[in-house]
Amino acid sequence: ANFMRVIVDAAAPGLEHHRGSDLLCVVRALLKKIRRRVLVGDRVLVGAVDWTDRRGMIEDVFERRSEVADPPVANVDRLVVLFSLDQPRPEPATLTRFLVEAESTGIPFVLVFNKVELVDEQTIAYWRDRLKSWGYDPLFLSVDKQSGFTALEEMLEGQTTVVVGPSGVGKSSLINALRCNQNISEEDPIHKLLEQNSKWFGEQRVGTVSKKSGKGKHTTRHVSLLPIPGQGFLADTPGFNQPSLMKVTKKSLAETFPEIRKMLKENEPSKCLFNDCVHLGERGCVVKGDWERYPYYLQMLDEIKIREEIQ
Ligand code: GDP
Ligand code: ZN
Structure with a gap:
């Protein structure tokens, strides 16, 4: 069975003390039957709870505020569109494609330039001014030097965030830098359980046989939300490497x-x-x-x- 980790944020009277704990849940067969996909980030109704073993069953999915397709995450509050000032340098055409794709999601986003330590002040000013003329106000930082994080961290507080951008700009490095400031309690029993069994940690780790071709096994992409300082969450998988513009129409x-x-x-x-x-x-x-x-x-x-x- 595929497990999803669900954090309890409300419980029936008498069970309020379980708020903040987590449960390993399976998805009710009926939901799958009516093709209601449960995404990471979804708010769900859980029943059949065994509070001792910390198991439950996802019985319903609440309406989504937003949804990102790549990676599949529901209720995303913010995108970080990440580029680097050097290695690789920003390409205006690529930058525009990512900005258009981000705009088309309707989710608020912040444009961030990484690797500031590789360029001089003039280059930073040049990109700041150029982006300003496009209508954007980017942040500048260095993941390597751990500089310029404060403004970003403040912006991500309490939000569910997905990092997007072309390859090589430092998306994985940024995700790691943001998460490692976190003090995960090693003593938490469910944390141990999750560590021991990666199948449970990687919510949505699903192996399926492709029906069309009947060929081999392909594994659908799985994604987890990592807690970040300030009550927020960050998807561990970066998104749209190649903006498809599929949501953009001639009119929009x-x-x-x-x-x-x-x-x-x-x-x-x-x-x-x-x-x-x-x-x-x-x-x-x-x-x-x-x-x-x-x-x-x-x-x-x-x-x-x-x-x-x-x-
Ligand atoms: P991704 O493809 O966007 O996920 O990029 P990665 O996180 O894999 O980083 C690509 C390369 O950029 C790696 O060699 C990183 O070490 C490097 N990198 C990441 N952040 C910085 C930075 O702030 N400064 C410099 N100089 N290199 C960085
Ligand atoms: Zn016109």
């Missing part, structure tokens, strides 16, 4: 660019003449083309148009 792309949002706002109450304006210089369009990232907007619009035509 413009909303993912702060520059366009600003131009539209400045022109209120008048709008673009056509309701379905995609700001390609249509008659009566209030969005001008004289800003740095306009060419990226056009490229991505083309890409999305092609995708929508194929579908």
Whole structure:
């Protein structure tokens, strides 16, 4: 059976003292039958609890505030979009793709630049100003030198966070740095139990045989939420290495660019003449083309148009 670790945050009268403890739970067969997937981060209703053995059964899943597909986590409060100032250097096109993908989730995010110790002050100022002109206010830090963490840690307090970004920028290093400040009680019996059996710790470690091909075993991606200082949680698996833009439509792309949002706002109450304006210089369009990232907007619009035509 696949176990999920559930932290108790409310219990029936008389059982309140169990708040904060954890239970190893199986998912009720009926939920699987009606294809209600339980994601890490979900708020769930647990029944059939054995408080001595700390076991239970997930009987229902509450409505989600948000959902990230890669990695699969529910109720995410914040994304950290991580880049590095060097090794690798930020690429404006890649940066834009990640920012658009992050914007399209509707989840608040913070842009963070890592490896500050590899560059000089001027380079930092250059990126700060450039991102400001795009409409962003990034944080700068070094995971290696453990510098610049305070602002980030304050921002993540009490939140469930997923780190995303291209490879090599230090996502895994950042996740490790944030988690190791944590004093996990080695004495906690369930912690020992979880350590002894990794199958239980890796919530959602599921081995299935692919039905389509009938070929071999493939293991679905599993993810765990790690406690971080200040009551928050951090997904142990970083997300969208390759932004797919699947949630972005021809119409919604413009909303993912702060520059366009600003131009539209400045022109209120008048709008673009056509309701379905995609700001390609249509008659009566209030969005001008004289800003740095306009060419990226056009490229991505083309890409999305092609995708929508194929579908
Ligand atoms: P990921 O692919 O985004 O998960 O990146 P990793 O965490 O695997 O880090 C990629 C490389 O960058 C590793 O060699 C890290 O040691 C290095 N790295 C991470 N943070 C820093 C940093 O703050 N400064 C420097 N110079 N290197 C770093
Ligand atoms: Zn327009």
